[in-house]
Amino acid sequence: METATANKHKLSLLPIISFAVAYLLSSGLQAYEAPYNIPVFRDALNKAKLQFPRKEQRDFGEFRGWAAANFYLSGGRYMTFKARKRYKNRIVRSELRFGPGGWRVNSKRAKLLKSEFALDKPRRIDQITILQIHAKKPSYPPLRIVWLRKHKGLNDHLWAIVRPSPYHKKIHYIDLGKRPNNRFTRVSISVRNNRMQIWLNKRLRTTQSLSRWKGTTNYYKAGIYLSGKKDVGMATIRYRLLEHKT
DSSP states (O other): OOOHHHHHHHHHHHHHHHHHHHHHHHHOTTTSGGGGGGGHHHHHHHTTTEESTTTTOBHHHTEEETTTTTTTETTTTTTEEEEOOOOOTTTEEEEEESSSOOOOOTTTOEEEEEEEEEEEOOEEEEEEEEEEEEESSSOOOEEEEEEEETTTEEEEEEEEEEOOOOOOOOOOEEEEEEEESSOOOOEEEEEEEEEEEEEEEEEEEEEOOGGGGGOOOOEEOOOOOEETTOOOOOEEEEEEEEEEEO
């Protein structure tokens, strides 16, 4: 008699348990930990919005207690971005855009982006954009920090791709070295007085003129941007530091 009563109570609880599980899975609030929980990321997230081609997009500063399958805290300390490219000739991203306002390259005050990231080597992806300076009108990037599977005879390297002018297609590739396996890379970018400087692991790697971008409004981006026409696969990157200062 007691066993039958216990079983009856268990059956009556099943709909409640099922609903609770479904809610947690759909909301993603408990399935993943929020990067905002870590104080080191809060200032950057308060200045950023998450761009992703689905409902997981977040507006500026709306990250308190929020995470999803493409943006979450891993290992209790790493802000992690994931993006899966399922079809060729498509662009997929999971990246932060800093703002809401932009800045000019001729600013007398340095516009800074500091980052430390570890990129997992993907199997079926040939290029990943990690950091960007992006302009408005014309909408081109003066700078992209990218990983390329193979370029100029070098395999598995990080590159700075600089576009000196918004009115010409010519771009410059600057080799930043081989992607460290299971180790973090520190990349810092500064723009001031029409000049851009890039530091790699606290050493100045290059100085470039951006004077032809004078008059454009720009903003920094960080995360994952997959634009390879033939690429189909998954990319994952972890940040242990991300700071944006204007």
